[in-house]
Amino acid sequence: MVDILKKELSLEFDIAVEHVQKTVADGGFSVLMVKAMDEMLKKKLGITDLPRYTTIMACGPKLAKMALEASLNVGLLFPCSFVVYEEEGKVIVSHVSIMKTAVEIGLASEEAMKPVIAETSKMVHAVWDKF
Secondary structure, eight states, X not given: OOOEEEEEESSXXXXXXXXXXXXXXXXXXXXXXEEEHHHHHHHHHOOOOSOOEEEEEEEOXXXXXXXXXXXXXXXXXXXXXXXXXXXXXXXXXXEEXXXXXXXHTTSSOHHHHHHHHHHHHHHHHHHHTTO
C-alpha cells in the first residue's frame, strides 16, 4: 500500500515552504524546483480562489539510480514531491511514496523495488521527523 504522509505545521506559509525545502535538502535530497502552483494557476487561468499550494520537487540521486536499475519505467514518476498547502486555515505538508506507487501501478516488480523502497523510506522518514 502506498504511504501518504500528511502533517500540520505550526509555521506561517512562506516560512513552512522554506523550512520544508531546507529540511529536504539537508536530508540528502537535491531540490530541483519549488513551484507555487496557486500563483501559476492564477497567472495562466485567472483562478484566484485557490488556497496557497507549493510543490517542492526533489531527487535523491542514490535512490533514483537504484530505482532506474530496478526498472527504467520508474523514472516516469520522478521527481518525488513534497507539497505545502493551506487547508481550513492550517498549513499542511504532505508527501506520497512514488517508489511504492511504481510497484502498485506496475512500473516495476515488488521484488526489484524492495531495497529501493526500504532505503527511500529511511531517508524520507528522517526528513519527515524534522518537519
